[in-house]
Amino acid sequence: MNPSDWLDTGCRPPQRLPDSVDAALGYLAHALGHPLYCRWTLAALKRGCPSLADAKREHPAVFALLLEHDTAIEYWERGRLRVVPEVAAPSAATVLERALRQHRRRFRAAAPDDTAGNAREGTAVTRTGAPSQDLAPLPAGVEPAWLARAGRFANQVPLTNTLGVSDDAQAAKLFLRERASHSPHTLRAYLSELRRLAAWCRREGLGPFSDLTRQDLIAYRDALQAPRQDAAGAVTRPAPASVSRALAAISSLFAWWHRVGYLTVNPAEGLAAGRRARMTWTPVRFLSAAALTHCDAVAAGDAPAGVPPVLWMRRRAIWTLYRYGGVRLAELVWQEEPALPHVEVDDARQWTLHVLGKGNRLRAIPLPGACLPALRAYRNAMGLPADPPAAERLPLIHSERGPALGASGLYDEVRALFALAAARVPAADRAMRAALERASTHWLRHGYARTLVVDHDVPLPVAQALLGHASVQTTAAYARTGQNEARAFVEGSFGAS
Template identity: 90%
Template structure:
């Protein structure tokens, strides 16, 4: 719906729509069930889905099923924002028009959750007012044990049937999403801006530069742990291990030497998750199901949680690394359940008796 990305089905349960392959098919089924009996409703829903898709393209987001609650709140804010017309005064969309738009989008996501295509509804309460901004909580996390399995597999040898060069590329892509915390589209090559690109300092430390949401530039220090996989990939494709200062080439290439697009990047990360899922013990069905659902954005959530929760990185620093427009979004990762809260309190006030 928003770019050429293939997405995933978030529910592992069996239901009448278990064969849905991607967002496009899921949206068609939604329109067929909810709007097929009324041409007027069908036109209205199609118009709103296309408007959301156009916004996603401008913001370099998508597919729909990867949109977070914060993304949808930003979309709501964009609908309500003043419009500047050189030929006339500043205007705002009519409240009724905004309400209709949000109702259509909310209906789509509610239907997707009800039918099992999504496990959560990021649009719940979207039209209930700006107070909803404070209720957003990230939910698509992989357990630490699952991430550890992924890291171990990605650090290993190429699986049977995968050429070594392609495996090194897959490892490099995995590494950038895992340790850079970037959005899917932020690793897509932009020729005119020569982004994303990497700077290397005198200590051979890498800094990643990407073009984020709202066309904002962002600088991300890459940890030393991820550099061996990136250097190995560069050697495999005939490049020096560290990018020279004058290099203006895509970070990742397709088999034909072109820059790899969003769909290709997405598929490579999903391939790692799928491989790891096959190596999870049979009795650990929950971890296997999570791996089968996971996407690049799950790695971004994991990166954020590692910074904010596991290592207590100050929120303004984490906000800059993640490219969040609001520190409230970053703060959402610090929200804990009752068990975690009790562990923090017990650790802060130990029993000395």
């Protein structure tokens, strides 16, 4: 294929791609925000990293492959980077053609009468640590062209607009690349909130983003906080924490745009409570000790009718990992490239769970001995040794229809155990039944944190490391007392003489 036969319609005016495949791959990597095709050797890896230890940490899959092969190819396929030996890799031209067809909303084959100028040769290749995503698809009813505009507050002066772009779509993509590319969880959250704001703007006849006034954003905040009526007629109010997260994402976008010169003003200044809200956040979704003990007893019991023994053992293992590991829902989802999560077993047969948390930060969590019988029983039921061997690269939790259970499957398994436990609660204990019916995997994470910080006075830096919190302030929130705890402290300090 000839790359110059393709047009990039995301720029104004549209431009032809460079003539060579390598230059076109570099152009697309810069435009899409993630690498497309890289040829690695040990020499190239050493040039890009201060030491071999840094190379192993930053590019673990590439490093491992180069120990057995002279050359490795890292290429983009189906939404993620893959690393294979050079002999097993597709050609650079094949990867380029796949990327162009995957992003056909932006790139198209040039017609004979197209007069767009040639793309600049030697466009810089931007390498990022993690893949980025485009803003498309936008919410239903929102045309892609809606965001590819500039509003009244967009800075049209090239001297002070350091982004070098002239429409909201490109500016939003650069914001996501810089602020959210380090974590897929953060990226999904930002995309969700930007799409929600875009849908609201379309309904109200406003937009694009750079055209919104402060009054428009306050009206959006009011819309987020407004009560809603479900299909059954029940009226509910959005949780304050959910509204705060939504506003924080929007405020972050406008603040960054203003800071880099894309906006002349920041209409979202002070829209979200920001740091003050985080400092006053207190987790409230907990299960009582009695409820957790009841769930543990249900999990330790026999399989309910209709559930095969192997699937019941799997459910017990999933419950055990969330209950005693304090992990986030997505942290137990199997990832092929880093072979995570995985368990390391020491000489004393003690288990340590290794997961990849937010910000692609590795975390090691010692698992207590109380949870090991359920995990070993599940492995035995699967025909595996009770303790994982050092070289094992298998998912912790299997799936009947694939190699590993995904996030929704893990969530459903925990919810199924909560539902079973709720059904077995005595009829008189309505509060426990209601709590179990609402509980989710994150309630178990809150309970794990509270057990560490409150019940056993674990030092905050240690608890922070176990929980994977970026800020110790988040960990400290679990130590904040409610009125009942405060009264107990006062009574204990100034009891009747």
